Amino acid sequence: MKIKQLSVFLQNKLGRFSEMATILGEAGINMQAFTVAENAEFGIVRLIVGDPERAARLLIERSFAVSVGEVFLLEMPDEPGALAARVNKLSDAGVFIEYMYAFSGANGKAVVALKPSDAVLCEKVLGE
């Protein structure tokens, strides 16, 4: 299934991430998963939260640069080979994975969020 992902642009400045995390924490919004893509000057935090619309609004009000996009959510048993089997299907079909990151584990399930090069194809391959 597809899920909303927030991307937050952060300059490489001390405390900028914690500022963002504090705003979400105070609003009672839980971060379920995130990854940081960074270069020398800035990073982009990609983030999955409980209430993405509200989170985006709150952060934009506090002058963070936020964009909202979609990523795929793959749920699978937390066991060896489970992820390999799924991503093999994608590469066989010619879908690149632009980036991927894992959720904090919960009740025996493993979950990753994945950005494919071709969303339509990816959707077809994953049979959703």
Add this chain to the structure above:
Amino acid sequence: MRYWNEKMECMGAEEMRALQGERLRHIVRYTYERVAFYRQRMDEAGVSPDDIQTIDDIVKLPFMQKKDLRDYYPTGMFAAPMDEIVRFHASSGTTGKPIVAAYTASDLDDWSEGVARCLTAYGVTKDDVAQVSYGYGLFTGGLGAHDGATKVGCSVLPTSSGNTAKQIMLMRDLGATVLCCTPSYALYLAESIEQDKDIDVARDIKLRVGVFGAEPWTEGMRKALEDKLHIRAFDIYGLTEVSGPGVGGECECQNGTHIWEDLFYPEIIDPVTLQRVPDGQEGELVFTTLSKEGMPVIRYRTRDLTHLTRGRCSCGRTAVRMAKIMGRSDDMLIIRGVNVFPSQVEAVIMSMPEFTGQYFITLDRVNNIDTFDVDVELKLEYHSDSIKNINEIKSRLNAALVSVLGIKPSIHIVEPGSIERSMGKAKHVLDKRKM
């Protein structure tokens, strides 16, 4: 009403030259008799007031510059006695002593006459509500625009600068139709209006004319302000040393700034040889005030670089036109031996829709090499989950700057809103090499 003062704005060239000659003859004698500085300089140059008969004789007179005004601080340049002086203004004076300007009642009248001519040329009438968001005080912007708008008969809303939320509330609630401020503050107001979800520009804001000056600005900035605020944006030109805003202004043709040359006589000189250059050729702008009493200036070198165009404009005015000032020679940066004006950087940034238009230049010297850093903000809608996209936009900006400037900057994308917004004259440059 098309003209505020049709006679002066549309006068034929020969008649204007005769008037200028007559006024010059008077002002030269007036300053020679009253101000030691002029007497001394003219004596040194071997020129007497009798040598000045026509406007062409002006080339016999010596130049003066900002340093002279500083050296004679505070009152050495005053030509009228204190009981006739009714107002002072002063330059910001970031280095050393400020420049103090003094005005008689007649000077204030001429100054507001200049502003009224500009406002009328922009299409402003007594039916307009004019919000003056230039700073009030020693800076000439606030009171200058205020007096001019009052003369035209506008309903004047003297908000001064700052307190942006209240500015926007009053702009909406009182239906301001004219906004007078620096272009950089106008951009900040426009951004703040965009961010306010309760305000829709088309529905709630009645502005139709922008009166922008006190700092150099580009065509890109004009387009951005016109699009964001649904106005026509006009240049108003002036400087404290000569009077203040309203020395000249654009007309509806937006094709050069008309200088009110019956009051303020412009010349263009080569800044190196100090010789007059022909019309159309760029050089340094020099002013002589033809009617001022409190503190006249004669052949004052402005450091502004521009060129002049004569002849009747499509608006009907004959008042000489000056090209938009791209920079003060004082503002020119020399980076790795290359001349760079901040306005060139602005023009490039404004030409790319991805950026907010705010920018900040930092110069430094590391291992004897100049560093040239430019901070810019990406608009919210151009942010995404991809560093690659941001880097691609950045390299396009880089290529555009290199092709215009001839040197390579180091560009930094910073968070939107993080470059400090200015309420008055924007500060776009920090030159650490001078510290």
